[in-house]
Amino acid sequence: MAASSAEAASPTARTGPNHGLRIFLIWLPIAVIADWLLYFVYGPHMPPGTMSTSAASQQFDIKVMSVLAAPVFAFVVVYAGYAFIVWRHREGDDTDGPPIYGHARIQATWITISAVIVLCLAAFGTYELGAFGQSSLAGAGAGEGPSPIWKPNGTPLQIQVIAQQWRFTYRYPQYGGFETTALYLPVGQPIQFNVTSIDVIHDFWAYQLGVKADANPGVNNIAYTTVEHTGTFEVRCDELCGLWHGAMFNQGNVVSVAAFQAWAHKTEIKLASVTKMLPAYATSYDPTTIAQLNKAMVKAGIAGANGYYYPPQDPVQP
Amino acid sequence: MAIETQPERAQGAGGGLPAEGGGGRPWWARPAIHTAIVGAVVGYLLGHALGDYLTGATGAANQYPNVPLSDSEDWPIVLGYTLAIIGWLAGLGVFNDILRQMVGRPISGNGRAHQNSGLARFFRYELDHKVVGIQYLVGMIIYFCTAGLLAMAMRTELLSPVNHVFTSQVYIEIVGEHGTMMMMLMTSVIVGPFGNYLVPIMIGSKRVAFPRIEALSFWLTPMAFLILLSGFMLGGFPFGWTGYAPLSIQATVGADSYAVAFGLMGVSVALAGFNIIVTVICYRAPGMRWGRLPMFVWSMVSTSFLFVLAAPVLFAGMYMLIMDRTAQTAFFEDSLGGSSYLYENVFWFFGHPEVYILALPGFGIVSELIPVFCRKPLFAYKVAGAGMIGVSLLSFFVWQHHLFDSGINPDMRPLFMVTTELISIPTGFIYLVALGTFWKAKIRFRVPMLFCIAMYFNFLIGGISGVYLSDVPADTTEHGSFFVMAHFHYTIMGGLIFAFMAGIYYWLPKMTGIKLNEKLGLWHFWIMFIAFNSTFLPLFAVGDAGQPRRVFEYATNLQGLNDWVSISSYFLGFSILLFVINFVWSTVIVREREVGNPWQSRGLEWQVSSPPPADNFDQIPVVLSSPYDYGVKDAQPVADLHPPAGVVTAAIMSADAARVEA
Numbered sequence A: 001m002a003a004s005s006a007e008a009a010s011p012t013a014r015t016g017p018n019h020g021l022r023i024f025l026i027w028l029p030i031a032v033i034a035d036w037l038l039y040f041v042y043g044p045h046m047p048p049g050t051m052s053t054s055a056a057s058q059q060f061d062i063k064v065m066s067v068l069a070a071p072v073f074a075f076v077v078v079y080a081g082y083a084f085i086v087w088r089h090r091e092g093d094d095t096d097g098p099p100i101y102g103h104a105r106i107q108a109t110w111i112t113i114s115a116v117i118v119l120c121l122a123a124f125g126t127y128e129l130g131a132f133g134q135s136s137l138a139g140a141g142a143g144e145g146p147s148p149i150w151k152p153n154g155t156p157l158q159i160q161v162i163a164q165q166w167r168f169t170y171r172y173p174q175y176g177g178f179e180t181t182a183l184y185l186p187v188g189q190p191i192q193f194n195v196t197s198i199d200v201i202h203d204f205w206a207y208q209l210g211v212k213a214d215a216n217p218g219v220n221n222i223a224y225t226t227v228e229h230t231g232t233f234e235v236r237c238d239e240l241c242g243l244w245h246g247a248m249f250n251q252g253n254v255v256s257v258a259a260f261q262a263w264a265h266k267t268e269i270k271l272a273s274v275t276k277m278l279p280a281y282a283t284s285y286d287p288t289t290i291a292q293l294n295k296a297m298v299k300a301g302i303a304g305a306n307g308y309y310y311p312p313q314d315p316v317q318p
Numbered sequence B: 001m002a003i004e005t006q007p008e009r010a011q012g013a014g015g016g017l018p019a020e021g022g023g024g025r026p027w028w029a030r031p032a033i034h035t036a037i038v039g040a041v042v043g044y045l046l047g048h049a050l051g052d053y054l055t056g057a058t059g060a061a062n063q064y065p066n067v068p069l070s071d072s073e074d075w076p077i078v079l080g081y082t083l084a085i086i087g088w089l090a091g092l093g094v095f096n097d098i099l100r101q102m103v104g105r106p107i108s109g110n111g112r113a114h115q116n117s118g119l120a121r122f123f124r125y126e127l128d129h130k131v132v133g134i135q136y137l138v139g140m141i142i143y144f145c146t147a148g149l150l151a152m153a154m155r156t157e158l159l160s161p162v163n164h165v166f167t168s169q170v171y172i173e174i175v176g177e178h179g180t181m182m183m184m185l186m187t188s189v190i191v192g193p194f195g196n197y198l199v200p201i202m203i204g205s206k207r208v209a210f211p212r213i214e215a216l217s218f219w220l221t222p223m224a225f226l227i228l229l230s231g232f233m234l235g236g237f238p239f240g241w242t243g244y245a246p247l248s249i250q251a252t253v254g255a256d257s258y259a260v261a262f263g264l265m266g267v268s269v270a271l272a273g274f275n276i277i278v279t280v281i282c283y284r285a286p287g288m289r290w291g292r293l294p295m296f297v298w299s300m301v302s303t304s305f306l307f308v309l310a311a312p313v314l315f316a317g318m319y320m321l322i323m324d325r326t327a328q329t330a331f332f333e334d335s336l337g338g339s340s341y342l343y344e345n346v347f348w349f350f351g352h353p354e355v356y357i358l359a360l361p362g363f364g365i366v367s368e369l370i371p372v373f374c375r376k377p378l379f380a381y382k383v384a385g386a387g388m389i390g391v392s393l394l395s396f397f398v399w400q401h402h403l404f405d406s407g408i409n410p411d412m413r414p415l416f417m418v419t420t421e422l423i424s425i426p427t428g429f430i431y432l433v434a435l436g437t438f439w440k441a442k443i444r445f446r447v448p449m450l451f452c453i454a455m456y457f458n459f460l461i462g463g464i465s466g467v468y469l470s471d472v473p474a475d476t477t478e479h480g481s482f483f484v485m486a487h488f489h490y491t492i493m494g495g496l497i498f499a500f501m502a503g504i505y506y507w508l509p510k511m512t513g514i515k516l517n518e519k520l521g522l523w524h525f526w527i528m529f530i531a532f533n534s535t536f537l538p539l540f541a542v543g544d545a546g547q548p549r550r551v552f553e554y555a556t557n558l559q560g561l562n563d564w565v566s567i568s569s570y571f572l573g574f575s576i577l578l579f580v581i582n583f584v585w586s587t588v589i590v591r592e593r594e595v596g597n598p599w600q601s602r603g604l605e606w607q608v609s610s611p612p613p614a615d616n617f618d619q620i621p622v623v624l625s626s627p628y629d630y631g632v633k634d635a636q637p638v639a640d641l642h643p644p645a646g647v648v649t650a651a652i653m654s655a656d657a658a659r660v661e662a
C-alpha cells in the first residue's frame, strides 16, 4: 500500500506547483517569529515568574515547551489552511482525488521527528528535576514525599505547612516549633517545606515561589526552593478540600535574613505560652492530637478559614 | 472465525417480551420504562428499610454503630440504591428470559424486530442493536445537556469573585455533579449510539454478539444518571469527580450517590465493551479482513479494550469507597492504617485510560469521515490503526502523572514523564493521517466535515497543552489549576463532543432516514466553534495566573478574564440549544427524507437502505474492497450484498480449514 503511493504522488508533483515547498516557506517565517516572540518577548513574563529557583526552573520549562509547541502548532494550521484553500472542492467537479494510500518516507520522517522531540523533552524534563546532580533544581519545587531524592546543598530552613479545613498554619521547628498563620521566609537560603494535613488532602501552592506539594494526612511531603527576591507571594490550596476550598489562601512574605531572624525570635517569645500547649513537633500529626492543636490555635487567636472575604465564624464543618 | 450463518434461528433482533407475545396483555402490564420506574421505587424503599433495620434506626440492635468516619444513614442509602437498580432491571424484564431458562421454559427473545416497530420499542428492553443505538443517542444528548446546564450555572457563579449567586454548598454540589456526570456518562457518548448501531453494519453482520448484554449496558445508564442526580437531594458531594479520600469518606450521604452511580457506570461500559470486542472478532462478514476494517471500528475495538480493562478498576475503587463509608473498613483512611494514596492510584489507574476512552472514539469518527469528504483514500491506514492501538496500550502506563505533586514515588517521576510524552507519538499519527488525506484532496466543507476539522484544531491545542502537563517542572505550576481544566475540556469537549456532532450530522440520515437541516447545522457549527474557543482558550491564562480549579471565589484581578469566559459559555450553551432545536425540528416536525447515500460514501453501512432493514442485510454480504478506495479507477464495489449461493458457506469452510491447518 505505502509503496505504490510514492509513485502516485510524484507525477502530479511534476506538473503542478511544489506544494510542499510552498507550505514550508509559509510555515518557516511564522515558526521563527512565533518562537522569537515566545522566548525573548513574552518569555521573561511567563508564569510563575522568577522569584525563586524553582519558579525560574518552571518558567524555563514552560518557555522551552512553548518554543517547541509553536512550530508544531503552526505547521498543522498552515498545512491545513493551505489545503483548505488550494484543495477545496470546486463547484461542478465530481471527480475524486488521487488514490494516495500512504508514503513510506513521509510516514517514517513524521514518526522519527515526533519520537526525537518527545525523547528530548523527556530527557530535558528529567534534567530539570535535578536528576543529574543539579542541586539548585532540587525537584523543581514539586512535593517529593517523606524521603526526597533531589535535595539542595547546605542546611535548609525548615518550615512545616499544616493544612486543615480551611486554613494553612506554619510551624518553625528550628525556632522552638511555634505555630502561626504568618509565613515569613528569608531570601537567598534554601527552604524546606514539610507539608502535611490533619484532615483531608489539600495542596500547598506558593504560586510565585513555584512550590506545589499535596498535603496528605499522615504524610510528610517535602518540597524545596530557594527564594531569590524579597516581596510577597500568594499561597492557595490547590486540591479540592470541601466547601471553602476557594477561601483557603493567604499571603507569604520574603524578607532579608536579618529581618527574618528578628521576626522569628520575636514570634517565638510572643507565642511561647501557646507553643507549650501544642503537641511536640512531628512530621505528621495523629488525629488524637488535633483537639490539642486546635485548642492552642484558639488561644493564639487563630480560627476559621483564612479567606479574606469571610468572618471566621462562617465556615462550618461538613 | 465464527461467522453467523443462521442469525434468524440463533438470535433474532427482537425484544425481550414475554412468550405470550406483546399483544396478549395491555400496554401497561408489559415490561417497559414505567414498570422499571415502579420496580426502582419499590426496590429503593425495600433497600432503605433494610438499611434502617441493619443500622438500628428501627429499634433493632445497632450492629454498625455510628463512628465519625461516616453517617449512619449510609447503609439505608446504599442498600436503597442497590435494590433500586435491581428493581429497575426487573421492571424492565431483564431477568425474564434468565428465569425462564432456569425453569426450563422457552425464552421469548425470538420475536423479530420488525414485529415490534413503533415508538414504544425505544422505551423497552429491546434487543435490536439499532434500537439500542437510538436509545443511547437520545440518552446521551439528555445527559450531556443536563451536565452542560450545570456548567453554565458554575460559570454564572464565577461572574464575580466576591458576590454570590449560590451558596458555597450549592456551588460545590454543582461542581461535583457536572464533573462526574460528564466524565462517567460521556464515556459512552460515541460508543453507545454509533458503536452499537454502526459496528455490526460496518462489519457486515446481522447482529451483535450479545444483544442482551448490549441492551443491559444501555439500561444501566439512565439509572446511573438518576442516582447521581439524586445526590442533589442528599446534599451533594464536595469532592468533584475525582472523589479523593478521605474527603469522600468524610462527606455526607450525597457521596453515596457518587460512588454507586460511578461504579454502576463502570459495569455498563465494561459490558458494552465486551460485546463490541466479541462482535468485531467473531461477526465480520467474509472478506472483511482486519486490513479492511473501517477506522471507526478500529477505534471502537481499542476503546472497548480500555473499557473492559479499566472499568473493573473503577468498580473496585468505588466498592472500597462504599465499604469505607458503610462497613467502616479503612482502605483509604490514614488514621486507621489505610492510605489515601491507594485511592489516588486506583482512581487514576482507571482515570487515565478513561481519558483516552474519551479521545479514541473521536479519532475514529474523524478518521472515518475525512476520506469521504476529501474524496481520497485514508492516508496511511496502518499508521492510523497503530496509533489507536498504541494510545490504548500506553494509556495504562501513565497514571502517576496526575500525582506528580502528591509526594508519591519521586523516583518514578522520570519514568512517568517519559511514558506520558511517548503517548504523543501515536496521538500524532492521527494528525499524520489527516494531513496526508488532505494532500491534493477535493475537500467538501459539509457540516460533518467542518466538525471534523474543528475537532483536529481543538484537539491540537488540547494535545499540545497536555505535553506541558507531562513535564514535572511545568506541571508543578499548572497542576490543579484552570490550565488543566482548559486542557481536558479541549480534548474532551473540543475533541470528543465535536466528533460526536460530526457523527450525528453524518450518520443521522443513516439511522433515521431523516436529514438534519444543513443551514441550522452551519449556524450551530460556527457558533459552537467560536464560543468553545472563546470559553476555554482564556482559561489557560487564568490557570497560569494562579487560579486553582473548583474555587468558589478567586483573585479579584482575574475577574475580567473570568467574565469573558462566563459570557462565552452562554453562547456555547446557545449553540447546543440550536443543535437540540435542529435535532427536534428535523426529526420530529419536518422529517425531510434522505434515503440515499447523501455523502457518496463507500462505507458498507451506506450500501443498505436508510434506516437499514431489520436484519441489516438480506444476506450476509461478501466484502470485496476497502471502504476508502476513492478515486481508484475501476474500483470494486465495497461489498457484494447478494453473493451467489454458496459463496458465504465456502468462505466459512475455507476459514475453518485455515484454522484447522493453523
Ligand SMILES: [Cu+2]
Binding pocket: A163, A164, A166, A201, A202, A203, A237, A238, A239, A240, A241, A245, A248
Ligand atoms: Cu484545602
